[in-house]
Amino acid sequence: MTETVAAEKPRAWFDPPRRLTLTTPGKFFLGLTLAIGFAAINTGNNLLFLLLGMMLSLIVVSGILSEAVIKGIHATRRIGPCAAGQPTPGTIAATNTSTHAALSIELSDLEAIAIGGPQTGSVTGIKRHPWWKVWKKTQVEGAAIGGAYAIRIDAGDSLELDATYLFETRGIYRLWDFCVVTRFPFGLFEKARHMSGGLDITVFPRISEDTEWHSQLFAQFGDVISNRAGQGDEFFGLRDFREGEDARRIHWRSAARRGKPVVRETELRLHQAIEVILLHHVDRVFPDDLLQFELGIERLAGLLERLFESGNAVRLVCDDITVNLGEERARERVMSTLASVVLESGPVRVPPPSKDAGRVLVGPGRALDAVAAADLKLRFGDGL
């Protein structure tokens, strides 16, 4: 993940430095304050004014203390590889540079904007209504993308906090709203201070196991018999155990029968090279197509994951991007490609056929129908 130094200045001009939201107790408290203020003014009862003074001072003190708590907090976060729909662990390092302890603070990525993938341009995460919109049933809708909570950070101290992040959809996101949030001291208001430092994060697609696609693929590009011992599943033969070999390879039942240690050998599987070409253009995109496309991407991710495990020589081709599964960081590159690909309208582009590999076309049915024959076509859904 990369820490971006985003140009935050224009945003700072328009956004207030702090965001204030009413909590449910805060709503009650504010309502009672207004009621007591009304009663005090209309009755002239000084004891009600005294009560009003207490409630207003609680609000003022709440504002001052919450400011004191969040003012000196600086934090950075590290997030591991994310997959859609799966909680991802992260770490938030927080430092309190003020001269007093910070109490009850939450460090959260409240919102993220998708800058790649199917949700491009949309904002996800928590939605907070301003404090004055008291008629809203809850002032906070949704949940933060991720975050951590600290009961206390002493003055000048720093803590590493375990955080959890969750994205529902694949794509590339910019975490631009990293905030220190507190409801201290009374839980009446929630105050958030934005911290600079955007973070771009790629969310891999969900992995969907699909035995049908897998069977089709292996039926077409199945293992080739080698008549040699090696890595594989089929039985090849038994031979004597050699000194220095891993004792776990001994086939104990045969060894007992023969009275000496023997090793079970499997036949070496030869894999055929496969080129998986992802098509993501159709003549026209209908709303239902998008869901089918997402499901297709998840199935493709599952298929490629199986291919990673089986050790097939596979390469993924999508537009100008070509990733060989055997190269360094191939898995990350494949998943990143799948994370950002979107269904678009336009002419279907297919790279020229390769001589050294089987050709598998994967994509929407309409796109597959529009192109020449291939060794195998894997369709995204029925209607697409």
Next chain:
Amino acid sequence: MNAEKLEVVHNVSLYAIVVLPILPIIGTASLPILAATVLFALIAISWFVFRSKLGQRIPERVWNLVVLSFVALSLLRVFLFDVDALDAVVQLLLVLTLIRLFGRQSVRDELQVFVLSLVTLAAATTLTDQLAFGLAFSAYVLVGTFALAVFHLRNEVQKRPKISFRGIATLNRPYASVLAAMSGAVLAASLVIFFAFPRVGLGFFAPKMRDSVQMTGFSESVELGNHGVVRDNPAVVLRVEFDRRPPETRRMHWRMMAFDRYDGRSWSRTLDERRSSLASSSRDERQAITDSAGRRALQVQRHVKGSGSLNHMQIYMEPLGTSHLPTLWPTKFVRLGSESVSVPFGPRSGWVQEDAYGDLHHTVADQVGMIFQVWAWDTGGEMSAGRKREPYLQLPQFQPRFAQLASRIAPSAAAPEAIAQGVANYLRSNYTYTTDLPEVGDSPVESFLFDAKRGHCEYFATSATLLLRQRGVPARIVNGFLGGAWNSVGGYLAVRQGDAHTWVEYVDSSGQWRMLDPTPSSAIAPPNAVVATAREYFDALKLFWSKWIIEYDLSAQLEVVRRVSSSFKPRSSHDTVERIEAPKESGWGPLTAALMSFLVAWFFGRWFVRQRRVGGLWYAAATLTLAGLDFAALHAVFDLTWAVAATGAALAGFASAWATRRKLSTAEQAWLVVEHAAAQAGYQRPQDEGPETMLKRMSHALGGSRAIDEFLTAYLRVRFAGTGDDDLLLPRAAAAAADIRRLRRSDG
């Protein structure tokens, strides 16, 4: 502190805020003593029921049924049995609170307990305005603030059950100190807001008539032989503030009510009770005056004469259950309310009326107690008696010896003044004052004069009045208070119930009412010095409560503003009809005090902020404390104007010192983080060791620390080369600090 202890603290504070609003309403119609006892017992039981989770097993619908039943019962009581609606509402609140205490299961239920407690406190404001409310309120602010903070902390921890308490005690002493200081700050801020909040209310909805705490001692009837012992009752009924402490207060007669008819046992009033409003008197009688303190106001004068100079006094009267207004004899001007303007509307508005006896009445709607001002002469005092003298010559049937005694005391040819003096001298010389009354017969006066020869003021006054009438001098008795005790703590005169007194007024030879007090002085043993001092402090506190909380209004606010603004310009006294010469004063005194305070505060503030790591909260707390002490000291020595001006200037000085302080750069802040971590790891940097040497040594001790090395590079760049990214410095300092703390652990 672990989660269990936090839960206990939360429960204790929750119960405290439930109990505190109930305390001031104990004994009122809403919560009689017996009901309060039962309530507290149930609250105590609910503690154990909650801990055993018994209440949680009862379905919610059962609680709802209980609430609905109680609501129905309350409605029945209100509509069928004429129970006050407010009392029923308060009782319903208490029942709801109890139900929540018994059956609370979630944060929502506890939140409801908080809300109910606050509403109960608000309801208590309509039931009582005694000092007990003030004490309960102060405790509520302190405890409630703490409870809210603990409630918040507990909820945050409950939401995250995986939070462990390792290493850091959540609610240890420093944390608790912060919460305690916060509670104090909220209390102080409450008072500031209370005083500053503009009293612009119109009072359309007058508060419920509070349960009158009426005083005994003063009575609207006088019945001899049936008088209780009130002499030792120390409850204060009047508190009188003078511009200057008068030399003699023991002989001050606070006149309230006169009687004309005596039936042989009790006194009554026979004259027409219709009153005339002094405000509707002829225009000539309304005058704008300026007295020696520069107070200007439209006053109402009476047909009362005196001599000497007019002294101003402000009187705070406790509820006496009467519309009679006690005024010092002889009083020239009377005015309801405090100084400055009066609000002509609201539940406390009213005017002064005078009846046929010359008694003054107020028309204020409630009987909570009130404030009024009096301008009275130093000496003398006479009031026109009018032409109607017959009622004041009425006598009951006495034995002949009564007439003989009257003849013996004063010759018939003497002037009324001489007769009055003779009667007074005779009674003072031959009779003894006592509250331990002997048995009296059918004629208490004759028993007193001829048999017992001892009695209290009513016997002396009644006997003197009747003797004067026997000699043809129109006379009447007057009820009121005599003297009072000077409260040196509050600087005012406290007139107690025990000072209730009766004396005589007679018509002199010029047709004017004159005062005559035939009662000899009594020998009352002074109370224990410690008790007396404690009483003084307590009563001063009550006056403060009454003056600055209960009666604080727009007039008082405007008065403070007026005084502050007028203190900076020479006073003028135009537009006055009756003028009491006031010395011209300039505003240079307060101005000089303000300037001095500003300079002292500024220099002190500068020194204070130079101390390393002085936070804004500490600075604000220290500033407010010093300003408060400054105000208290100046107010004690000088007047309010000086105190306000100097304190305001001191606050401005502190604020400017803070605003002009040198702020730490990012590099300095980052270095402090690292240095703090090093100090925590037990490393003290020698004076001759630079940052580079120190950090390299620490990195080396760790076998090479990338975080420390990165911070060192960034720090040196930002601090000394003026290049580098400021934003990354603090996170790097945090990482380096974490490594340095690792050094401590590995050492351990």
